[in-house]
Amino acid sequence: MITETLTWLTDPINVTGPTGWLQLIGQHLMYTIITLAIAAAIALPIGLYVGHTGRLRSAAVLATGLTRALPTLGLLTLFALLAGIGLVAPVIALVVLAVPSILAGAYSGLESVPRSTIDGARAQGMTEMQILTQVEVPLGIELIIGGLRSAFMQVLATAMLAAYVGNGGLGKLIFLGMKTEDYPVMLAGSLLVIVLAILCDVILALVQRAARPKGIARTA
Template sequence: MTGNPFLDALAWLTDPVHWSGPSGVPMRTLEHLGYTVLGVLVAALIAIPVGLLVGHTGIGKGIAVTLAGAARALPTLGLVTLFALLLGLGLTAPLLAFVVLAVPSLLAGAYSAVETADPATVDAARAQGMTEWQILAKVEIPLGMPLIIGGFRGATMQVVATAMLAAYVGNGGLGRYIFLGLGSQDYPLMIAGSLLVIALALVLDLVLLVTQRLTAPRGALPAEN
């Protein structure tokens, strides 16, 4: 121990002992990544179809925007605690909270993607006899794919940053280091856990940013979400 919490955290991270076993960094990282992916995917199954429908038809846009805004304002820790009290300890409570947290970005990305499709291109497709479903699937979604990926990017960043709360109700993930450090006043351990969460978030953000740019229509830059 050097007496410097940050240097001690770096020493903890470079100690091979902490990189093996069921409580090692790789396993905790995989758990954290799993919580993030599961939360975002479940949210996407709900938000993406609704967002595409709202964007294509314009029906219920006001309600969707209001609900998305309200969901953004909900405190994640409060949700985890509430769901844990209602459902008990385990993965269900934090997963529901992560889904609620991810829905707004995914919903906004989906309906914005369809809304921003070039009207002239959509009208041309309609004039060629395409059905509304074909217009959505073959014109609006491909043109708006960067915004949809942007929605995934925003949702992923929000969930990966709060997935540490899974450890608050007895689960794993990188949050275990933070809460263990908090309980024992081991500040280097808390810093190490925080650095690992930041590193995972940066990697995921880079992957999704590259994907967002690759899905942009040729000659266009992807809009930031």
């Protein structure tokens, strides 16, 4: 099976063809990036508000825990029944999956900033917006990016389910192989997802490390 899988992966038709795995990787990343952008637009402002003001923290923690407990496949099936076959259902389901990590990273990042530093900024006459953008976010950026990184990896791994409702991505290989009992194709899809996840995680880890303020000890 391994030999057949490697043969399939290196066949030029399966690499660059109309339904080749390079195109499927592009679709997979597109689904992930679209989902992350929508989830970040929702979760980051809420997380920054909670982390800066300390208000609604209990509600945010509760919502984060409850959302993480929701089964992604169940949500995907529900939204597919409501919205039909297409990109809408998987994106909504994946956004629900991504929001908790981004939200937690945002308010945890701001809460990691020493209160004495914030009090000193207020004593110097900085406005609340200046404190948020010039003190809290820069000092908490590593944890904020860590939340985005965690969400990205979760979505990347789960985006295979997009093929469950007729979309593309690397999950298409797995569902196609399952349907036709072509196990080398299933293994090829699994290997591609694993390699893609490792490469993306390494890149995001480097970005997270580069964003760490100089002189600040590692927080995650």
